[in-house]
Amino acid sequence: MSQTQDRPSVQQIWDWLGQVPDPEIPVISLTDLGIIRDVDWQGDTLVVTVTPTYSGCPATTIINLDIETALRGHGIEKIELKRQLSPAWTTEWLSEAGRAKLEAYGIAPPQPASGPERCPHCGSTHVEKVSQFGSTPCKATWRCRDCLEPFDYFKCI
Amino acid sequence: MTRDQALFEFLCRMGDNTLILGHRVSEWCGHAPVLEEDIALANTALDLIGQTQLWLGLAGEVEGEGRDADKLAFHRDAWDFRNLLLVEMPNGDFGRTLMRQFLFDAWHTILLGRLMTSSEPRVAEIAEKASKEAAYHLERSADTVVSLGDGTEESHARMQAALDYLWPYVGEMFVADAVDQAMAEEGIAPDPASLRPEYDALLGRVLKEATLIIPDSHFAHKGGRDGRMHSEHLGHLLTQMQWLQRAYPDARW
Known part of the structure; x- marks a missing residue:
């Protein structure tokens, strides 16, 4: 119970992710790019759903690493990164x-x-x-x- | 053959096409006629290899024997590959590389469009992702085939020669076997032959604009997508592509 109260809100997580720069175009953040599709607490695990821009984009691994590093920096210990292919990323996002x-x-x-x-x-x-x-x-x-x-x-x- | 065995074969065909073509196209890296083309070829190869990770990754998952995309790509020998013979053909000149790309892209975009409504959601979602990239590839390869075909006397002659050389490798895309029948019955993938009218229409349109003549022959080399008989070129390609994993098994970055 106390754990639930202590954990940062989903909105707070989105704000933190909004400060993580894209590794190849660092002027925009991961949330600007529209690749973070969902942030959700499942018990004491934070599940972040990410969609790739291009299937072969070499930045994908770095992006996952950057998300983990940023969230760990804010004290979150249990993080699960989920890859979502559909709906496919569009620049409209x-x-x-x-x-x-x-x-x-x-x-x-x-x-x-x-x-x-x-x-x-x-x-x-x-x-x-x-x-x-x-x-x-x-x-x-x-x-x-x-x-x-x-x-x-x-x-x- | 169970459903999953057939699905594994089908996924290997998808992934091996993009893997082998992706590798072939990457051979141009640093060698293309101009910098912009070099970048375009490398980007195309990157997309294809990215798609390979998805297809072969899923193949390994369906097989359930602990093989991941890397294992399937680097630890199989020529007879286990399931790619079309077309994609293992050597690059030749720039014109032949782009003609091969166009002949493949045209088929790939049509097939991926159909796979987006596959009854197997994991296939549909990869197709949805890949089809955006394939459409972009087709735009470029079709434009380039037209520019070179309807270009100078020299470029026209080279493009016609490329089409004549590669044409016998087109037919294999549309021949069905037991794997295809199983996929069609399950609603996972279309009957290959059903793609032909749309393919012929697309090719006819683009090649006419390119002032090129489609050879009047239906002869088709076969044996790639069922692994019965690859060309000698595949083995040579694998010696390059798999060298590191052969010399240093399971080496990692």
Whole structure:
């Protein structure tokens, strides 16, 4: 009983997870990315449900490690990480705050029209695709035809 | 053959296709004609190998003998692999690699679309995840086949040669055996032959735009997906892919 009273609330856990940066794009957090699907106490075990962005994303292992490390740092001892494949992750789960942070960092946020709305550096809409793929599985490579800077575009899936 | 034995075979086919093609595509890493293509190929390989972990991981779970995805990938020999012969074909030039990718992606996206409604939820959820990635692969491989096919005289000739070379390996995708029958009866996976009309329509559309001619032959090399007779290329591929686990069994990062 006392254990139940002592344990941090689910909302508190979400706030803590909101402070864990994505290992490859550290300006956004794991909650901004929309990959934390559920947080739930089962007895004295905290179950965190995580969905992968891309099935081969090498960051997945690091993300799990970072979640555990952060939560242990807040005194939680029993943690179970659950992988959930369905519903499959979509960029629609990126938070509004996350989208703004991406753009400020120089990564154009995903657009349903499947191309960036504007250059994240100068704001020009005069942009062209360089490659459908980029430096991580979740990004494509684009270029601004006005300021001539290359930039990453967060793929819309 | 029990339901689970057939399911294990089916899952090995799915996982071995993505594993062997993923490995083949990764052979381009550091060798592609331009940096952007190098990155694209490596990313495609990464997606495929990621999907392999899901398919072979589930295969091991269904088999229930303690083999995980790594064991299945690195501790089996050529005769235990269940991939299509198409995906073990050597890369050849860049055009042939992209043609092979297109012929595979077209089939893969159609199949994964059907598997999303599989009666086996663990199959459906992997298909849901993988189909998003496969659709993205198809977009790129189809675009590239069109650009190169309808490109210069040289690129056109190379793409036609690639299609002629790879065409006899397409038919194997649509031939059913007892495993497929069992999967279809259980509602786990579609009858392979049922995918052909959609495949032919998609290929016809893209290859026409690429100004390429589909060979007028239905001859099909077989023996990969049932493991009866792989090409000599698979063994050579495995000597590279499995080398570390063969030399240092169960080595870990």
